[in-house]
Amino acid sequence: xxxxxxxxxxxxxxxxxxxxxxxxxxxxxxxxxxxxxxxxxxxxxxxxxxxxxxxxxxxxxxxxxxxxxxxxxxxxxxxxxxxxxxxxxxxxxxxxxxxxxxxxxxxxxxxxxxxxxxxxxxxxxxxxxxxxxxxxxxxxxxxxxxxxxxxxxxxxxxxxxxxxxxxxxxxxxxxxxxxxxxxxxxxxxxxxxxxxx
Amino acid sequence: xxxxxxxxxxxxxxxxxxxxxxxxxxxxxxxxxxxxxxxxxxxxxxxxxxxxxxxxxxxxxxxxxxxxxxxxxxxxxxxxxxxxxxxxxxxxxxxxxxxxxxxxxxxxxxxxxxxxxxxxxxxxxxxxxxxxxxxxxxxxxxxxxxxxxxxxxxxxxxxxxxx
Numbered sequence: 001x002x003x004x005x006x007x008x009x010x011x012x013x014x015x016x017x018x019x020x021x022x023x024x025x026x027x028x029x030x031x032x033x034x035x036x037x038x039x040x041x042x043x044x045x046x047x048x049x050x051x052x053x054x055x056x057x058x059x060x061x062x063x064x065x066x067x068x069x070x071x072x073x074x075x076x077x078x079x080x081x082x083x084x085x086x087x088x089x090x091x092x093x094x095x096x097x098x099x100x101x102x103x104x105x106x107x108x109x110x111x112x113x114x115x116x117x118x119x120x121x122x123x124x125x126x127x128x129x130x131x132x133x134x135x136x137x138x139x140x141x142x143x144x145x146x147x148x149x150x151x152x153x154x155x156x157x158x159x160x161x162x163x164x165x166x167x168x169x170x171x172x173x174x175x176x177x178x179x180x181x182x183x184x185x186x187x188x189x190x191x192x193x194x195x196x197x
Numbered sequence: 198x199x200x201x202x203x204x205x206x207x208x209x210x211x212x213x214x215x216x217x218x219x220x221x222x223x224x225x226x227x228x229x230x231x232x233x234x235x236x237x238x239x240x241x242x243x244x245x246x247x248x249x250x251x252x253x254x255x256x257x258x259x260x261x262x263x264x265x266x267x268x269x270x271x272x273x274x275x276x277x278x279x280x281x282x283x284x285x286x287x288x289x290x291x292x293x294x295x296x297x298x299x300x301x302x303x304x305x306x307x308x309x310x311x312x313x314x315x316x317x318x319x320x321x322x323x324x325x326x327x328x329x330x331x332x333x334x335x336x337x338x339x340x341x342x343x344x345x346x347x348x349x350x351x352x353x354x355x356x357x358x359x360x
Contacts, residue, residue: 003349009303010322012296017213025205031237103263104243107335108316111263115270
């Protein structure tokens, strides 16, 4: 279909649509009362719930910090607390940034650029979280062995099979996730580059 | 006329425009209804700040396109087969099979474009001049011209391939 034909079909459509006015006062005002933000709030709720779990875990490590009796375990504890507190806060901030983009007083181009930049930031954070989860996995293992059983878990002979299985699973998940992130951020970047003068 | 009555009158005057935007940016009836509602909600929110410096239609297109785009991004939608079940708007007594096929063919072409180009072709089909498209989208006039030429070229190539 060439443009001229598209225009012709569009004109016929417009004529048809004009003849079929459906909205009345009540329906229109009901629409303005709907809380459209609710849908996006759902994602934020999941992220907030996840963050609360992370903060609780950080508090747990903090309260058991005295059980970490060597410099190695104390360092693991500090890294874990930092990971559990800082990353969720950064993700929530990035989400807030996306939500607060002004749709009313900006142009289509500005909205696109703002969204894509905010989304890039959010995806970068998620990517950092994904890859650091490998390190965090070993830190959690070391800390839980120490806190719950006062043992060096890496000295236990039976743990390496389940650890390997979890690592392979984590690796596959990360590879899949990373490919997804690459394709999403890639298209966002292309769009921004096309829009820049 | 109260604020509410004035707003309702504007929406009623332009409900066709909102309908067409929602059809271009969604893939199903339920998505279309959600987007329609979002657009009306955003227009109501924006209504107080509309000072009449631009045409009502320019303001409406701007808010509606921004809402459509923001929704697309929030949902992180990936390309998927388009059902196009939501393009048929006719009551049974005036149903025109031939026109419906042409309409579907048109929407299929539009759905293949990227988010920005969808907005541009929509505005062009609505009969907007390049200057007004530039004002609505925030692109420069020359950028609008270049992009529309590319869209036309793409459509032409598709046509050539088919024949």
